[in-house]
Amino acid sequence: MNLKEKQILVVGGTSGIGKAVAELAFGYGAKVVLTGRNGENAFKVAKTIGPSVEGAQLDIVNDLEIEAFFKGIDSLDHIYIAAGSTKLGPVTEGELEENMKAFDTRILGSLRVVRAAIEKMKDSGSIIFTGGVSTDRPIKGAWVSGLATSTAEQMARVLVMEFPHVRFNAVAPGYTDTPMWDHILGEDKEKVLKNVAASLPVKKIASSEEVASAVIFLMSNASVTGEIIHVDGGGRLV
Numbered sequence: 001m002n003l004k005e006k007q008i009l010v011v012g013g014t015s016g017i018g019k020a021v022a023e024l025a026f027g028y029g030a031k032v033v034l035t036g037r038n039g040e041n042a043f044k045v046a047k048t049i050g051p052s053v054e055g056a057q058l059d060i061v062n063d064l065e066i067e068a069f070f071k072g073i074d075s076l077d078h079i080y081i082a083a084g085s086t087k088l089g090p091v092t093e094g095e096l097e098e099n100m101k102a103f104d105t106r107i108l109g110s111l112r113v114v115r116a117a118i119e120k121m122k123d124s125g126s127i128i129f130t131g132g133v134s135t136d137r138p139i140k141g142a143w144v145s146g147l148a149t150s151t152a153e154q155m156a157r158v159l160v161m162e163f164p165h166v167r168f169n170a171v172a173p174g175y176t177d178t179p180m181w182d183h184i185l186g187e188d189k190e191k192v193l194k195n196v197a198a199s200l201p202v203k204k205i206a207s208s209e210e211v212a213s214a215v216i217f218l219m220s221n222a223s224v225t226g227e228i229i230h231v232d233g234g235g236r237l238v
């Protein structure tokens with residue numbers, strides 16, 4: 001993997017898949033900056049990965065934070081955007097705008113990052129979004145996720161036409177064992193993930209590291225653009 005000295009930003013790098021990308025990229029010799037909504041926590045997480053890894057505050061729903069953050073960045077080779085979560089529940093319940101916040105964070109947030117970062121991207125650099133298995137296998141109650149993952153994947157295609165000097169790709173994880181599920185499922189996490197694992201062809205849930213290795217591939221291969229890599233244990237097929 002040709003990432004030595006490459007400047008890599010992981011947006012939402014304090015936890016789960018994003019953190020695993022930061023760790024792998026650092027291991028390949030990249031200069032890594034990771035972000036989260038809490039600057040102190042992002043700094044702490046960065047230092048657990050390596051002394052040269054930088055941690056910074058960036059909430060991608062906040063235009064002012066985006067502006068201030070990118071003012072301090074000269075140039076970038078690659079960006080991975082993991083930031084976000086999901087919202088589960090029936091379409092008919094709750095305020096629509098409230099339900100769609102998870103979509104807005106992931107999609108409008110990603111577009112804010114693209115708009116602020118695009119002039120700083122080096123030729124043949126890349127921006128990678130996070131899609132997911134619910135694009136191809138919608139899950140009851142996870143309609144906000146399905147809308148967000150499919151749009152994230154489509155962004156990786158439409159933006160190639162807008163900014164051809166940068167590569168755009170997406171990783172599409174299936175159920176992946178990350179702290180996101182602790183927040184959403186609490187005590188039920190183990191049982192739910194075990195059931196999902198049993199239903200998959202590979203009989204296991206993906207790890208953050210497995211998803212991260214696909215992200216690293218997308219960064220490294222200068223001929224891959226407009227692509228979506230699925231890391232779902234065959235979840236789209238069953």
Ligand SMILES: NC(=O)c1ccc[n+]([C@@H]2O[C@H](COP(=O)([O-])OP(=O)(O)OC[C@H]3O[C@@H](n4cnc5c(N)ncnc54)[C@H](OP(=O)(O)O)[C@@H]3O)[C@@H](O)[C@H]2O)c1
Pocket residue numbers: 011012013014015016017018035036037038041058059060061082083084085086105106109130131132133172173174175176177178179180181
């Ligand atoms: N885990 C899965 O099974 C799975 C499957 C398909 C897709 N995905 C998607 O993959 C992405 C990463 O998921 P994960 O499982 O790794 O989740 P995670 O462990 O909860 O990590 C989410 C990351 O996003 C950051 N974040 C959340 N809201 C943010 C915001 N408004 N601005 C900036 N950063 C923000 C969090 O940082 P702070 O909390 O420090 O701000 C954290 O670093 C999410 O978009 C998720 O929906 C996950």
